[in-house]
Amino acid sequence: MSTTIAVVLLLALAMYAVFGGADFGAGFWDLVAGGPDRGAEPRAVIERSIGPVWEANHVWLIFIFVVTWSAFPEAYQSIMLTMFVPLTVAALGIVLRGASFAFRKGVVTLRFRRIFGGAFALSSVLVPFCMGAIAGGIASGQVPAGGKAGDPVDSWLNPTSLVTGVLAVVVAAYLAAVYLVWDARHFRQFAMAEYFRRRAVVSAIVAAVVAVTGLFVLNAKASHVFDGMTSRALPAAILSVLCGFGALVLLMRYAARGARVLAVLAVAGIIVSWGIAQWPYLLPESLTVAAAAAPDDTLVALLVAVGLAVLIVVPGFVLLYVLAQRALLPEESVEDVGDRPITSGG
Amino acid sequence: MIMGETVIGLAVAAAVDPVPWARSQMAFTLAFHIVLVPLGVSWAFMALIANYRAVRHDDRDALVLAQRWSKYMAVTFAVGAVTGTVLSFEFGLLWPRFMGTWGDAFGIPFAFEGLFFFTEAIFVAIYIFGWRRLKPWTHFWTGVPIPVAGVFGSISVVAANAWMNAPGGFTMNANGEITDVDPVKVIFNDAMPLQATHMVIAAYLVGGFLVASVYAAGMLRGRADRYHRLAFTIAFTVAAVATPIQMGVGDALARWVFNNQPVKFAAIELVPTTSSDVPERLLGKLNPDGKVSGGIPIPGLASWLSDPSTGKSTVVQGLDSVPADERPTVRETNIVHLAWDVMVGIGTALFLLSVWYGVVWLFRRRMPRSKWFLRAAACSGVLAVITMEAGWIVTEVGRQPWIVYQRMKVEAAATANTGVWLTFIGVFVLYAALGVTLILVLRGMSRRFRRAGGFVEGDTPYGPTEAAAAAAADEVETAEQVEERAP
Numbered sequence: 026m027s028t029t030i031a032v033v034l035l036l037a038l039a040m041y042a043v044f045g046g047a048d049f050g051a052g053f054w055d056l057v058a059g060g061p062d063r064g065a066e067p068r069a070v071i072e073r074s075i076g077p078v079w080e081a082n083h084v085w086l087i088f089i090f091v092v093t094w095s096a097f098p099e100a101y102q103s104i105m106l107t108m109f110v111p112l113t114v115a116a117l118g119i120v121l122r123g124a125s126f127a128f129r130k131g132v133v134t135l136r137f138r139r140i141f142g143g144a145f146a147l148s149s150v151l152v153p154f155c156m157g158a159i160a161g162g163i164a165s166g167q168v169p170a171g172g173k174a175g176d177p178v179d180s181w182l183n184p185t186s187l188v189t190g191v192l193a194v195v196v197a198a199y200l201a202a203v204y205l206v207w208d209a210r211h212f213r214q215f216a217m218a219e220y221f222r223r224r225a226v227v228s229a230i231v232a233a234v235v236a237v238t239g240l241f242v243l244n245a246k247a248s249h250v251f252d253g254m255t256s257r258a259l260p261a262a263i264l265s266v267l268c269g270f271g272a273l274v275l276l277m278r279y280a281a282r283g284a285r286v287l288a289v290l291a292v293a294g295i296i297v298s299w300g301i302a303q304w305p306y307l308l309p310e311s312l313t314v315a316a317a318a319a320p321d322d323t324l325v326a327l328l329v330a331v332g333l334a335v336l337i338v339v340p341g342f343v344l345l346y347v348l349a350q351r352a353l354l355p356e357e358s359v360e361d362v363g364d365r366p367i368t369s370g371g
Numbered sequence: 372m373i374m375g376e377t378v379i380g381l382a383v384a385a386a387v388d389p390v391p392w393a394r395s396q397m398a399f400t401l402a403f404h405i406v407l408v409p410l411g412v413s414w415a416f417m418a419l420i421a422n423y424r425a426v427r428h429d430d431r432d433a434l435v436l437a438q439r440w441s442k443y444m445a446v447t448f449a450v451g452a453v454t455g456t457v458l459s460f461e462f463g464l465l466w467p468r469f470m471g472t473w474g475d476a477f478g479i480p481f482a483f484e485g486l487f488f489f490t491e492a493i494f495v496a497i498y499i500f501g502w503r504r505l506k507p508w509t510h511f512w513t514g515v516p517i518p519v520a521g522v523f524g525s526i527s528v529v530a531a532n533a534w535m536n537a538p539g540g541f542t543m544n545a546n547g548e549i550t551d552v553d554p555v556k557v558i559f560n561d562a563m564p565l566q567a568t569h570m571v572i573a574a575y576l577v578g579g580f581l582v583a584s585v586y587a588a589g590m591l592r593g594r595a596d597r598y599h600r601l602a603f604t605i606a607f608t609v610a611a612v613a614t615p616i617q618m619g620v621g622d623a624l625a626r627w628v629f630n631n632q633p634v635k636f637a638a639i640e641l642v643p644t645t646s647s648d649v650p651e652r653l654l655g656k657l658n659p660d661g662k663v664s665g666g667i668p669i670p671g672l673a674s675w676l677s678d679p680s681t682g683k684s685t686v687v688q689g690l691d692s693v694p695a696d697e698r699p700t701v702r703e704t705n706i707v708h709l710a711w712d713v714m715v716g717i718g719t720a721l722f723l724l725s726v727w728y729g730v731v732w733l734f735r736r737r738m739p740r741s742k743w744f745l746r747a748a749a750c751s752g753v754l755a756v757i758t759m760e761a762g763w764i765v766t767e768v769g770r771q772p773w774i775v776y777q778r779m780k781v782e783a784a785a786t787a788n789t790g791v792w793l794t795f796i797g798v799f800v801l802y803a804a805l806g807v808t809l810i811l812v813l814r815g816m817s818r819r820f821r822r823a824g825g826f827v828e829g830d831t832p833y834g835p836t837e838a839a840a841a842a843a844a845d846e847v848e849t850a851e852q853v854e855e856r857a858p
Contacts, residue, residue: 098475172468
């Protein structure tokens with residue numbers, strides 16, 4: 026039972042990385058898009074692309090919290106106590122990001138748009154870094170078992186955390202770039218598609234370099250996870266690498282659609298292989314998943330909620346995506362640009 | 372070196388007791404979030420009423436109204452989503468020992484809340500997005516899950532809070548670890564039915580008054596066109612229906628507190644020692660010596676209300692029936708009592724305002740035109756928010772010193788991190804800016820709507836475009852033509 030919940034948690038993490046990560050990554054490209062004139066076009070693509078779905082993506086994070094505190098309360102206590110600083114920064118970053126994105130559309134003057142836009146972009150980089158740093162801290166055994174606090178600073182400012190934090194930012198940027206190529210192409214903005222394609226290729230290479238560096242750091246600082254990565258998790262890790270490589274090849278050959286799927290699989294593969302590598306520990310080498318788990322009935326209740334979510338939420342999510350994609354089809358968007366006068370007013 | 376010592380010195384000076392800061396931060400962020408909740412739950416319902424009217428009766432004003440409301444909703448929903456996400460961080464950051472001990476029981480309702488919130492978020496996106504994509508009735512039906520999910524989401528969250536008042540559905544061993552959980556009993560705990568009903572109706576009451584008050588203010592400024600009257604009527608009717616129901620539910624909930632949390636009840640009614648023939652005291656305060664002074668006592672009323680069958684002889688348990696460290700402090704008691712008076716007082720005033728509206732509607736088939744009615748209605752939004760906040764203070768402060776009633780004290784649940792005062796300041800500044808900006812943005816949107824008279828592109832994260840509004844209006848037309856031809 027506890028294994029099932031751990032798998033659900035890992036999948037939710039992968040979903041958050043893939044969906045939420047792309048949102049954060051879009052904020053990264055917003056940040057580096059340059060001044061108001063030069064950056065106007067890419068920013069418009071970014072805004073259109075993440076608009077309809079970003080709120081739904083907070084739910085993955087909330088879901089991860091709920092599952093952790095209900096199914097593994099003791100580990101949750103330890104993590105929250107130890108990672109107080111990066112979690113607080115991430116929480117504030119999420120407020121700043123979400124609110125400023127919503128408000129940026131609500132204000133017209135350039136000065137305010139720039140303030141909100143800057144807050145949005147900066148927090149989009151800060152949040153994934155903190156999340157990655159927390160993951161790195163957990164993987165390298167910085168969080169003690171028993172609901173105790175680890176070192177308040179070293180637990181997230183250590184070599185592993187730094188590498189995983191940077192990796193999270195780069196991977197998010199990479200995912201976003203791949204999505205944006207696809208979006209721009211479907212709006213027939215070929216210059217923008219090329220703009221993001223170049224960035225996708227560069228960020229893929231940077232991500233690979235950071236990931237390899239990460240392996241060396243893991244070997245030195247998180248030997249359990251490294252051993253797992255080179256044994257239990259090796260097939261998943263290899264699959265992830267192959268997908269990432271395939272996506273890179275497709276991107277270089279201008280095939281965006283296939284690249285998107287492969288990029289998603291590559292990123293999800295990183296999360297999944299981390300989970301398998303860490304097995305059977307929730308907090309490496311101090312608390313196993315089985316020992317941390319709540320009573321079975323709690324786990325059953327969580328699985329019921331997950332089952333209902335699959336029944337209720339997935340069809341809605343699919344509908345939303347279908348609608349979003351349909352609106353992106355060029356011929357439909359042309360149909361939309363009618364010049365009908367407004368007849369009703371008040 | 373000196374620099375280092377200064378930093379350490381500052382750090383030591385800053386090593387303040389985290390408990391009051393943690394409480395303040397939780398209270399502040401919840402108080403902020405709870406204002407956005409009614410809008411998320413009930414505004415969609417009101418927008419759907421307007422939407423239904425627009426499609427059914429080809430009402431252009433109602434169509435514009437529904438579309439604008441959905442645009443505002445997108446902004447308030449977005450802010451509510453982030454402030455809600457922060458709360459899920461805070462459970463662990465501020466109350467790690469509470470979550471560590473009780474997470475396996477207390478956490479369960481949140482799994483269902485997450486499910487409903489997810490549903491709500493998706494359909495909010497579809498509904499706002501669908502203005503230009505879907506046929507009128509299809510689009511209307513994609514909006515229906517929003518208020519449904521909103522109601523069930525609120526019920527789930529309040530179930531968790533109710534569990535803190537009436538913890539049950541678990542077995543604890545001698546080491547203080549939960550060994551067995553009954554999720555159904557956790558969710559459907561003893562306090563949940565009344566508390567959840569009270570909150571859901573509050574959402575409709577507050578949302579209705581809040582939206583209506585904006586249009587009442589508009590009418591006072593001379594914008595008494597049909598559009599404003601329609602908006603006011605929809606919102607105020609929702610609030611006026613909710614208000615009398617809320618008084619009944621509130622009364623039942625107060626009796627539940629009398630029977631199940633006698634110490635909270637004693638704080639509400641300002642009862643220092645167990646006695647019968649307890650007066651209902653308006654205002655007044657408890658003094659440190661345990662005597663009550665000031666205020667206007669209505670003889671015997673508190674006893675009578677607690678149990679009408681035994682009338683004035685009903686015995687009300689006093690604060691001193693439990694040791695001092697198991698009841699609210701004198702200051703907390705006074706806060707609870709004052710909050711109670713504010714809630715009941717303003718609630719009653721809002722009820723009278725609803726009656727005024729109802730009576731005029733009954734006899735004249737229109738809303739009251741009196742300037743004084745509009746002035747009162749323009750204040751009703753803020754007053755309703757105050758009422759809700761006061762009610763929430765009653766239930767939360769009245770439970771002190773417990774975080775889990777008679778099981779765990781707040782100080783045993785809080786984080787030991789001495790830096791919480793810093794995060795409190797950060798959160799406070801950020802939320803203050805957030806609140807001010809939210810109001811400015813909403814006002815800016817409203818101004819632009821007014822200037823444009825029709826639709827403006829790019830007002831919300833993903834609002835319908837100008838062309839889409841026209842297309843939607845056209846679709847209404849087509850639907851109507853089809854209907855006309857049908858018979």
